Amino acid sequence: MDNNKLLQGNQACAMGAIKAGVKFCAGYPITPSSEIMEILAEELPKVEGKFIQMEDEIASVGAIIGASVMGVKSLTPTSGPGFDLKQENIAFAAMAEIPVVIVDVQRSGPSTGGATICAQGDLMQAKYGRSGDCPIIALYPNSVKEIYKTTIRAFNLAEKYMTPVILLLDETIGHMRENINVDDYQDMEIINRNFPEESATDYLPYRPDESGVVRLVPFGNDKGYRYVISGMHHTENGMPSIAKNSIQNSIERINGKIDKNKEEIWEWEEIDTEDAETLVIACGCVSRSAVEAVKVARSKGYKAGLFRPITIWPFLDEPLKEALKNIKTVIVPEMNQGQLVHKINELINKDVKVVQLNIFDGSLIMPEQIIEVIEEACHK
Amino acid sequence: MSIRDYVKEDVFPLFTCPGCTHGTVINTFLRAADELKLDRDKTVIVCAIGCAGRTPTYLDFNVLRVTHGRALAFATGVKLARPDVKVIVFMGDGDALAIGGNHFIHAARRNIGITAVVLRNEIYGMTGGQYAPTTPVGAKATTAPYGMIEPSFDTCKLAASAGATYVARGDIFNLNNLYNVMKSALQHKGFALVEALTSCPIQFGRRNKVSDPAKMVQRIKNMVVTKAVAEKLSTEEQAEKFIIGEFVNTREIELTERYAKLLDINKKENEVVITMS
Amino acid sequence: MSKYSVAVNGKWCKSCGICVAYCPKKIFALTAKKKMIVEQEENCIGCKMCENRCPDLALTITKKEDKTNG
Numbered sequence: 001m002d003n004n005k006l007l008q009g010n011q012a013c014a015m016g017a018i019k020a021g022v023k024f025c026a027g028y029p030i031t032p033s034s035e036i037m038e039i040l041a042e043e044l045p046k047v048e049g050k051f052i053q054m055e056d057e058i059a060s061v062g063a064i065i066g067a068s069v070m071g072v073k074s075l076t077p078t079s080g081p082g083f084d085l086k087q088e089n090i091a092f093a094a095m096a097e098i099p100v101v102i103v104d105v106q107r108s109g110p111s112t113g114g115a116t117i118c119a120q121g122d123l124m125q126a127k128y129g130r131s132g133d134c135p136i137i138a139l140y141p142n143s144v145k146e147i148y149k150t151t152i153r154a155f156n157l158a159e160k161y162m163t164p165v166i167l168l169l170d171e172t173i174g175h176m177r178e179n180i181n182v183d184d185y186q187d188m189e190i191i192n193r194n195f196p197e198e199s200a201t202d203y204l205p206y207r208p209d210e211s212g213v214v215r216l217v218p219f220g221n222d223k224g225y226r227y228v229i230s231g232m233h234h235t236e237n238g239m240p241s242i243a244k245n246s247i248q249n250s251i252e253r254i255n256g257k258i259d260k261n262k263e264e265i266w267e268w269e270e271i272d273t274e275d276a277e278t279l280v281i282a283c284g285c286v287s288r289s290a291v292e293a294v295k296v297a298r299s300k301g302y303k304a305g306l307f308r309p310i311t312i313w314p315f316l317d318e319p320l321k322e323a324l325k326n327i328k329t330v331i332v333p334e335m336n337q338g339q340l341v342h343k344i345n346e347l348i349n350k351d352v353k354v355v356q357l358n359i360f361d362g363s364l365i366m367p368e369q370i371i372e373v374i375e376e377a378c379h380k
Numbered sequence: 381m382s383i384r385d386y387v388k389e390d391v392f393p394l395f396t397c398p399g400c401t402h403g404t405v406i407n408t409f410l411r412a413a414d415e416l417k418l419d420r421d422k423t424v425i426v427c428a429i430g431c432a433g434r435t436p437t438y439l440d441f442n443v444l445r446v447t448h449g450r451a452l453a454f455a456t457g458v459k460l461a462r463p464d465v466k467v468i469v470f471m472g473d474g475d476a477l478a479i480g481g482n483h484f485i486h487a488a489r490r491n492i493g494i495t496a497v498v499l500r501n502e503i504y505g506m507t508g509g510q511y512a513p514t515t516p517v518g519a520k521a522t523t524a525p526y527g528m529i530e531p532s533f534d535t536c537k538l539a540a541s542a543g544a545t546y547v548a549r550g551d552i553f554n555l556n557n558l559y560n561v562m563k564s565a566l567q568h569k570g571f572a573l574v575e576a577l578t579s580c581p582i583q584f585g586r587r588n589k590v591s592d593p594a595k596m597v598q599r600i601k602n603m604v605v606t607k608a609v610a611e612k613l614s615t616e617e618q619a620e621k622f623i624i625g626e627f628v629n630t631r632e633i634e635l636t637e638r639y640a641k642l643l644d645i646n647k648k649e650n651e652v653v654i655t656m657s
Numbered sequence: 658m659s660k661y662s663v664a665v666n667g668k669w670c671k672s673c674g675i676c677v678a679y680c681p682k683k684i685f686a687l688t689a690k691k692k693m694i695v696e697q698e699e700n701c702i703g704c705k706m707c708e709n710r711c712p713d714l715a716l717t718i719t720k721k722e723d724k725t726n727g
Contacts, residue, residue: 074461
């Protein structure tokens with residue numbers, strides 16, 4: 001059977017989640033993400049999963065964390081204002097080390113902004129939207145195919161590192177239809193969280209393994225593992241503690257496990273970077289225009305290349321530094337007032353010129369606009 | 381078993397202030413749990429922030445202690461993920477009725493199988509005595525230095541009108557009633573709400589000239605009447621009192637039962653194939 | 658002699674005085690320094706009002722073994 005289909009990005013996200021083994025989704029209606037939960041409301045009962053439309057976004061993320069505590073892979077989709085509301089409970093998941101996936105189909109903000117207007121305003125919020133030193137993994141696919149496999153990867157990373165993972169989508173990609181054959185991803189590895197080897201009597205839920213990851217036994221198990229999960233600083237047995245070393249240990253561990261394993265979390269794409277002197281750095285829908293722009297620039301004789309982060313957080317410091325080695329000019333097109341560019345500026349030495357292209361009026365950044373900036377930058 | 385077998389003795393004493401009767405509700409809950417032979421491995425307690433939220437972490441159960449006001453939202457996910465597990469939620473009055481008010485009415489509306497216990501001590505204790513949506517008119521709080529001017533919630537009427545299928549009130553003086561309604565709530569299939577009137581001698585009492593713990597218990601005793609006594613009172617007299625006992629006890633189809641039916645229908649009607657439309 | 662023994666867990670008891678006020682036989686007392694003590698264990702009737710009211714789970718009333726019928 002030919003499984004070649006024309007799928008919408010949001011649809012691919014829902015299908016990828018099912019493939020990853022998601023069995024629970026809680027959501028609250030918000031454009032432009034609603035299709036994800038509408039599809040899961042239809043599909044989950046067919047795989048003995050459940051969907052519930054909660055009373056608000058706070059409750060939705062709360063409910064998926066509750067389900068994940070019971071060992072069930074869970075997801076909540078949202079957009080801008082809803083993403084704001086979810087932050088506190090995302091921090092809870094990070095602190096208590098509960099794997100969940102939060103999909104943010106970005107729209108133009110702040111506040112209500114424009115519900116169907118494409119924008120890339122949540123990059124920094126994904127990382128810094130919560131109080132405290134809160135760790136996060138955020139992934140940013142740029143096509144329908146990539147949404148499908150990155151959704152699976154989001155669950156894999158969540159389960160492997162016992163942490164919330166944010167999937168950032170652009171409105172345009174979420175609502176765009178592209179060809180995909182899901183059979184191509186049949187053999188993708190599906191990772192499920194590890195369970196402890198020790199018996200219930202020796203078990204310390206928050207004692208990490210060698211890789212710094214904890215192994216939480218789902219509540220409701222019949223093997224006598226009983227413990228406390230809490231958003232407070234806690235000791236290895238899970239009990240709240242504000243002793244200096246508990247605080248230090250918990251902050252270091254939840255951040256350290258991401259940092260220690262960042263090479264495995266990192267994913268990016270490079271095009272024509274080997275001999276490039278001008279590097280375009282772009283993600284999401286903008287990177288699609290950038291691919292075209294680099295191609296055209298090359299045909300015109302400019303030594304242009306593209307660096308496209310797929311993992312946004314933890315940030316791709318080393319790979320980007322490597323790609324920047326012989327670069328004279330960096331061009332950062334973004335559909336915001338300049339967010340990604342802050343991280344790039346941190347990594348760049350003074351001799352490299354950074355040119356921003358920020359369009360945030362809802363119109364997409366076109367290849368010609370990027371080409372123009374490349375040409376201008378190279379002639380100066 | 382003794383109720384001490386249900387607590388983490390190594391972390392006792394309870395963190396609560398001397399004479400805080402949240403512990404009395406926990407004491408009563410444990411007696412009911414022991415009587416019902418509650419299987420701890422098949423029970424999840426969800427609680428959140430504040431004095432009422434912290435108390436259950438001292439129990440030897442699976443305890444999920446979440447963000448302020450959100451215990452019922454998390455508990456909804458817990459119950460839907462594992463309908464076979466008993467889910468018990470302990471909340472303070474601020475937790476359940478102020479920051480968590482929305483989750484409270486929706487959990488009741490859904491009739492999801494959760495036993496919710498609201499500990500009504502009429503004040504925000506842990507944060508230092510600010511007024512709650514349950515602080516009586518005229519009572520003083522750090523944020524009501526001239527006395528409370530807002531009316532209070534009637535938790536039981538709120539739960540009943542939102543659709544809870546078990547609603548009862550108890551208090552820390554009339555322990556037989558509290559024990560009985562706690563037991564019934566734990567056995568109920570559907571959303572069960574028990575409001576327990578408790579006393580906070582430090583943050584509420586000290587500011588309102590009843591700092592003696594025993595006198596605070598006496599104050600609760602004077603605040604409550606049984607349903608039988610209430611019937612003989614005028615409407616005005618009733619309004620002054622908290623009626624204790626059972627208000628609602630009906631059997632309606634519970635949310636996870638509805639879901640099980642839906643999954644059954646789906647199993648019959650659909651092959652387990654993901655449609656690709 | 659009472660048929661009941663009254664055990665106080667001194668580490669858990671906060672001497673709040675609730676048992677002192679509500680024991681029908683007034684077997685508990687608070688010292689001048691406001692510390693709870695069991696003054697007249699022999700008067701205990703085993704009603705467990707103190708044990709059930711104790712907010713700190715610090716009291717345990719147990720029936721003594723009947724030694725006369727050995």
